[in-house]
Structure formats: structure tokens, C-alpha cells
Amino acid sequence: MGRLIRWLIVFPLLGLLLYVGHPFLLRAMGRYLITEDRLQKAEAIVVLAGDGGVARTLEAVRLYQDGYAPRIILTHQRLPKGYEALARLGITVPEERDVQWMILKAMRIPANVVLQVNERADSTESEMAYLARLLKQHRIGTVILVTDRSHSTRANKILVRVSGGKVAIISRPTRYDTFDPEGWWRSRADAKEVLMEYEKLFNYLLQSMGVGVTGWLKDESHPAVPVEATF
Template sequence: MMKRIFMKKKRIVFGACVFFLIAIFLLYKPILNGMAHYLVYPDKKQKSDYIILLGGERDGQRTRKAAELYKAGLAPKIIVSSGARISWRTTESKEMVALLKQLGVPNEDIILEQKSRSTYENALYTRELLKGKTLHHKRITLVTDNWHTRRSIFIFRKVFMDSGIEVNSVASYSLEKVWLDNWWQDHESTQEILTEWARLVVYWIKY
């Protein structure tokens, strides 16, 4: 009798394990793909007072997207936010400004923020820059890589929480695209997605 009960329990446990393994096999792709797609915050193109162009780009696509939005009339000014140095001679923000000018954005419509070294500092120093300025739309729009939009929106909205300023974002897409589907099959995409998730979790805990 006891042996029969033991064998029955063993079959139940074995069946549950098989079911669990099959479920993992069938669902791991949607779950991993979902992880990557979650990092991309939906675009929201609304009239804004400033376009906030975040540094950290690799191929100028963030800058091109910011110029495109400026020319489309999304906002009358662009704040370039980056304190990173490319070399002892120049900074990333100056290179981005040079490209904006090449793309037809006049110098008087570009504002430089050159102290930030992280997404949190992008938000912090941007808010400092906007103190005392008159904002008609009470809205800013971030421009950054698609996989960076979720964390950017999260931290900017935290920093601007009591400011009365709405924060939206519009994604740019690098020429060296980070895969959102099957990202674990590409070395660069795997590195980018896992690093971004680690940073997002740190931001959730820290801020």
C-alpha cells in the first residue's frame, strides 16, 4: 500500500517536472523577447518646449533624430546633455552640436549641458538649466536610443516629479541595431540588453 502511494507521488512529481521543462522550452523565447521590448518606452510626439538630446550615442543617430524633430516643429530649442570627453581636445556634446549645425539647426537654438556623466545626472542638470525659464507647453521630449528610453523616462520623471513639467520620449535607432527579438543570439545585443536591465534595476532600487 505504502509502495503504491510512493510510486503515485513519484509519477506526479515526475509529470510536474516534465510539464515545467516543456513550459520553459515553449515560453523562454517570448519571455526573453519581452524583456528586451520592455526597455523600449512608446514614442509620444507632442509639442514641447525643449528637445533633450542625451549623450552616449555611437553613430550620430540620436543627434539626427533630434534635428529631425526640431525641423518638424516639435520644439524650438534643443538641450544637448553630455559631459563625456571624446579626447583631451573635445567633448561629446561639442561633437553633437557640430552635427546639429550641419543638419541645419541654428546655434542660437542649441543649449549645452556639459556636466552630466549618467542618465540620472542628465535629468538633474537639465532641471537646473530649466529653472527660471518660461515653458509654454510645460513639456520636454527626450531623444535617446530605443533600448534606453524606459530608464531615461523613469529617472527624468522622478527628477521632474514636482516641477509641473511633463516628460515624453522619442526613440532613435542606431545603425548598429540592438536586437530586440532573439537578442541572446547576438553578442553585442546580449551585452547591451543585460547591461541596460542591470542599470534599470539599480535605478529602481536607488531612486
């Protein structure tokens, strides 16, 4: 019901904006979703989960190979629907993290430079909370944040919030993402991304006015382990 109410608010507002300001506002909407900072060296490269494990991981590999950071951090997402049912049938299907390790190994990334977040996040908010705790425990204060283009603004805002502004963030959308902020409304896939991101941004705004997710940082369980034996 809450999701329906948010959509009933967001859609009319978007419709009004599009009617009044098309196409200038359409382009502005697409551009706003992208936050890309000037690249500089950091303490770690963070790969956010959620793209199937390919484009974001490959971007992190390129950044690592170019010497922008000595470590790579992988967050974790919940299993896709039906995955456990397949497992019960004895069918093994690689999940996102398996794909990431395949890429890291193929690109000859040393296993001992990688940290994993163990908790499976069910949202960007929980993902960033687990990540912020990892960064605090490992005393990492500067990160390059790798995600999709349309996800980069929201991801950046949430990490700033849950880390209390104590982490310097260099936002780096993957170069392998084809999202086009200048003509997103011409692509069904891009249009879906924009609508979903604005709905989630609206939800984030509501959450930021209520109880934050920073309380999760008080959890004492260790969220990450080195993965020397992963390969």
C-alpha cells in the same frame, strides 16, 4: 563590491526567467526597455549624451526640422578615458559634443535655438538632475526625450522622478538605433545592451528606495547657456 553583488542577484534571476519562459520572456524583456510615445509638439527636444553624438543628434535635427519643438537641449557627459592624456600630448580629438555641433551646423540648425548643459554627468541619474534644473530655470514643461531604444524606459523613469513629475515627457528613441527587441539575444551587441540596462534598472530601483538625486536640483549654479556664438 556593490556592483558584483548586484550582478550575482541579477544574473541568476535572468537565467531562471530565460529557462522557464524562452523565447516569450526574452521578447518581453527587450520590449520593456523601449518606451516610445506618440509624437506631438513640445517646448524642447532633449538629446541625451552617450551615443557618440550621432544617432540621437540626427533624430533631434529631424524632429526640429519637422516642427515638433522650437529648441534643442544637449546634455553633457564625462570625458572618455585617456582624453586628457591625449590633450597633454597636444593631440586634439573631437569629443561627443564637438560631433554634435558638427552635425547641427551641417544641418543648418540655428545656433540660438540650442541650450547646453554645462555639467558633465557621470550617470543617467546625474544627467537627468542637471537637465531637470535647466528645465526648471527656463520654464520648460514639455520635452521630447531622445535617446537609444534600450535606454528609453530607464531614462524616462529617471526624468519623471528627478523632475517631481512636473515635466511632460514624450519619449522618442532615435530611429537610427538598430536595437531589436524581438531578437536581441541573437546579437552580441544587443545582448550586452539588455544585460547592462537591466543591471542599471536594478540599481535604479535600489536608489529610488533610498536617497534620491533630486537634492541636486538645489544647486544654485546655472547649468545651461545659450550658444549663439558656438558656430
